[in-house]
Amino acid sequence: xxxxxxxxxxxxxxxxxINALNDISFxxxxxxxxxxxxxxxxxxxxxxxxLNGLIYPTLGEFYAFDSQIREEVFDAIKDNEFxxxxxxxxxxVFQNSDVQLFSSTVFEEVAFGPMQLxxxxxxxxxxxxxxLELIGITKLKDRSPHTxxxxxxxxxxxxxxLANNPDVLLLDExxxxxxxxxxxxxxxxxxxxxxxxxTIITATHDLETVAQISKRAIVxxxxxxxxxxxxxxxxxxxxxxxxxxxLIHEHMHVHGKVMHEHLHAHYREHIHEHKN
Amino acid sequence: xxxxxxxxxxxxxxxxxxxxxxRAKLVSFLxxxxxxxxxxxxxxxxxxxxxTLLFAYISKIDxxxxxxxxxxxxxxxxxxxxxxxxxxxxxxxxxxxxLAYLSPGTHLGPFSLPDSIYITKQGVNSAVIFTMRVAACxxxxxxxxxxxxxxxxxxxxxxxxxxxxxxxxxxxxxxxxFLLTDMVREIYIAxxxxxxxxxxxxxxQKWVGGRIGYTLIRSLDxxxxxxxxxxxxxxxxxxxxxxxxxxxxxxxxxxxITVSMSVLLVLISQNIIR
Numbered sequence: 384x385x386x387x388x389x390x391x392x393x394x395x396x397x398x399x400x401i402n403a404l405n406d407i408s409f410x411x412x413x414x415x416x417x418x419x420x421x422x423x424x425x426x427x428x429x430x431x432x433x434l435n436g437l438i439y440p441t442l443g444e445f446y447a448f449d450s451q452i453r454e455e456v457f458d459a460i461k462d463n464e465f466x467x468x469x470x471x472x473x474x475x476v477f478q479n480s481d482v483q484l485f486s487s488t489v490f491e492e493v494a495f496g497p498m499q500l501x502x503x504x505x506x507x508x509x510x511x512x513x514x515l516e517l518i519g520i521t522k523l524k525d526r527s528p529h530t531x532x533x534x535x536x537x538x539x540x541x542x543x544x545l546a547n548n549p550d551v552l553l554l555d556e557x558x559x560x561x562x563x564x565x566x567x568x569x570x571x572x573x574x575x576x577x578x579x580x581x582t583i584i585t586a587t588h589d590l591e592t593v594a595q596i597s598k599r600a601i602v603x604x605x606x607x608x609x610x611x612x613x614x615x616x617x618x619x620x621x622x623x624x625x626x627x628x629x630l631i632h633e634h635m636h637v638h639g640k641v642m643h644e645h646l647h648a649h650y651r652e653h654i655h656e657h658k659n
Numbered sequence: 660x661x662x663x664x665x666x667x668x669x670x671x672x673x674x675x676x677x678x679x680x681x682r683a684k685l686v687s688f689l690x691x692x693x694x695x696x697x698x699x700x701x702x703x704x705x706x707x708x709x710x711t712l713l714f715a716y717i718s719k720i721d722x723x724x725x726x727x728x729x730x731x732x733x734x735x736x737x738x739x740x741x742x743x744x745x746x747x748x749x750x751x752x753x754x755x756x757x758l759a760y761l762s763p764g765t766h767l768g769p770f771s772l773p774d775s776i777y778i779t780k781q782g783v784n785s786a787v788i789f790t791m792r793v794a795a796c797x798x799x800x801x802x803x804x805x806x807x808x809x810x811x812x813x814x815x816x817x818x819x820x821x822x823x824x825x826x827x828x829x830x831x832x833x834x835x836x837f838l839l840t841d842m843v844r845e846i847y848i849a850x851x852x853x854x855x856x857x858x859x860x861x862x863x864q865k866w867v868g869g870r871i872g873y874t875l876i877r878s879l880d881x882x883x884x885x886x887x888x889x890x891x892x893x894x895x896x897x898x899x900x901x902x903x904x905x906x907x908x909x910x911x912x913x914x915x916i917t918v919s920m921s922v923l924l925v926l927i928s929q930n931i932i933r
Contacts, residue, residue: 437887463895470893477891481838482884487810487830494901499893504901527667527810529837547892 386449387411387551387582388434393443395429403429405607406443411584413550416577418593418615419586421603422629427586428478430603431553434584435475436466448472471500474549478556480536484528489520489539492528496547510546518542518572534565541572551582558589570595588630594619604628669805674718676806681815683910687917688803689819694921695795698928701784704791707924711798718806725805729798737793744789745782748772752779809833815904823898831885839878846870 388411395404404426411417421427432438433445439454446452450465457466474496477483486492493514497507515521520538528536537557544552554573558566573596577583585596593600593615600618604610610628611618618624625631670677676684695707715725743749746758754777765772804812813830817823850866858866926932 432887435891437891466895467893470891475888475891477884477888479884482881483888485831485834485885485889487813487834491810491901495889495894496892498899498901499895501899507901527837528834529841543892 385413387413387415387447389446389449390433391444391446393433393440393445395426395433395438396441397429399441402607404433407609408443409601409609409612411551411582413582414577414580415599416573416583416597417585417599417601418597419584419601419603420588420590420593420618420628420630421586422588422605425603425605425628426607427588427603428555431475431555431584431586435473435553436469437475467500471547472549473551473553474544474547476537476540476544476552476554476557478559480533480540481528483540483543484531484536487527488524489526489528489531489542490515490524492539493543493546496543500547510548514542514546517545533560534562537561537565537569541569549581552576552584554583554585554587556587556589557585558587558592566592590619590625590630602628602630667808669718669720670808672719672806674720674806676714676718676802678909679913680904680906680910681807681811682818682904683906683914684803684807685812685815685819687914688799690918690921692796692799694924695792695799697925698792699788700928701788701791703924703928704788704795707795708791708798711795711802715798715802715805718802720802720805725798725801728801729794733790733794733797737790741786741789744786745778747777747779747782750779750782750785752781754778755780755783814900818904823900827898827900835878835881835885838881839874842877843870843874846874 388409390407390409393404393407394402396402407430419427419430429438433440434447436447436452436457439445439452439457444451447469452469457463457469484492486495490511493511494507497510502510512521515524518538518541520535520542523531523535523539528539531539541557552573557569557573561569570592573583573585577596583596585593587593597615600611600613600615601609602611602618602624605628611621611624622631691707695704698704698707712722712725715722747754751773754775757775757777760775761772763774765774807815810830813826813833816826816829857863923932
């Protein structure tokens with residue numbers, strides 16, 4: 384079976400000083416739904432940027448679709464066939480929607496990707512209309528991005544990425560800042576995309592959605608290394624692991640299979656011994 | 660920002676200018692501006708200005724809003740430029756109003772001044788023509804902006820030979836102005852929320868200076884991220900943008916009428932046709 388991504392002992396440092404990833408190795412096969420979990424600053428976003436070929440390993444090797452991704456090959460040549468192939472197959476939904484919405488209308492935003500892939504204007508039009516319909520944002524098509532709400536912006540970002548019809552979807556904190564209804568809509572969409580065979584890799588620390596959108600979890604530690612790579616249920620049931628990686632606080636509880644967080648004061652409501 | 664929303668609303672109205680192809684409009688209006696800048700006759704300038712009012716009216720634009728938008732800035736910019744023209748200190752002419760009498764041979768530093776200072780007839784005439792010309796040109800431009808959605812207007816620049824990359828950059832600049840304005844406003848509000856006592860003028864100026872620098876850094880950082888987002892979707896330096904314009908007969912006719920009228924105005928103004 385073709386390997387989608389293969390990371391071999393990859394490390395990444397920003398400006399040669401700040402360590403963002405340390406000795407990362409894992410493989411991704413087609414149709415997998417993976418959550419990359421980790422606390423703030425553990426390197427999740429950097430890992431996704433690497434997987435999207437936007438930055439390159441400082442150490443180690445990164446292969447996508449069985450070809451090595453290196454700056455000299457991937458970035459230097461203007462009309463690089465492999466890069467076009469890679470961009471068509473891999474889509475990236477950024478954490479900050481405003482970064483991704485640079486066109487003047489929603490329609491143009493969604494059309495941007497297909498235009499870059501040399502589709503004819505008629506094909507682009509059909510594709511954009513279909514995607515807007517799929518995401519349910521047809522009525523927004525003539526709006527400017529700055530007039531949209533946070534949830535609408537996220538929907539447009541996802542539509543813009545899906546317009547390229549990628550096989551692999553990378554999402555950086557997709558549920559962050561969304562209201563419950565939009566969160567649920569997103570979870571259902573990702574489940575549906577998973578069912579039709581898309582490979583979905585999501586970076587998140589939202590434990591509630593992890594179990595719903597993925598089967599495999601890669602947990603990043605605060606030392607920027609992979610702590611665990613395994614079945615999502617096992618990871619979520621491993622309280623010690625989640626505590627040590629700063630994904631839960633001591634005040635989190637598990638009710639049945641669902642992890643809940645209750646905000647409460649120590650006084651009266653909840654009394655327990657602290658280790659130190 | 661509020662004005663941008665109001666303008667957006669006018670561009671969506673079902674008026675005459677809104678129904679024309681943006682390229683026809685752009686070319687027509689540019690020709691008209693060029694002709695207006697060559698006109699020397701005040702009556703013709705007033706005619707062009709009245710024409711813009713008429714077109715604003717049939718394009719369902721609030722006339723008061725339109726007039727205010729044009730005249731709020733003209734006295735400031737054109738007025739300041741035209742002001743010296745009316746005095747005989749700078750340009751000699753026939754006296755209209757005497758302002759002051761100076762003794763003969765008065766000097767202001769190395770410059771010798773005339774015996775008396777007055778406003779000249781020719782000066783007033785030139786200043787009025789200049790201001791009216793600016794008003795007519797600005798009205799045409801404002802009309803173009805009000806009746807065309809900005810994204811369509813930028814795209815129509817391609818029809819007058821502006822390269823794709825400039826059009827695309829212009830579009831992005833317009834889009835991110837809103838984001839950066841929002842960011843600056845948030846910075847200001849955050850400061851206000853934590854301000855207990857106001858600092859002195861110097862401290863405030865220092866703070867504003869610092870924030871300008873910070874906004875620049877943030878915008879540079881954002882531009883890098885936007886670039887990666889573009890690359891992620893297949894951008895490789897060669898801009899490909901959607902363009903969908905359809906020229907109809909009425910667009911060709913409107914264009915032809917405006918161009919002919921512009922030529923006519925210039926010919927009348929230059930006394931070639933009487």
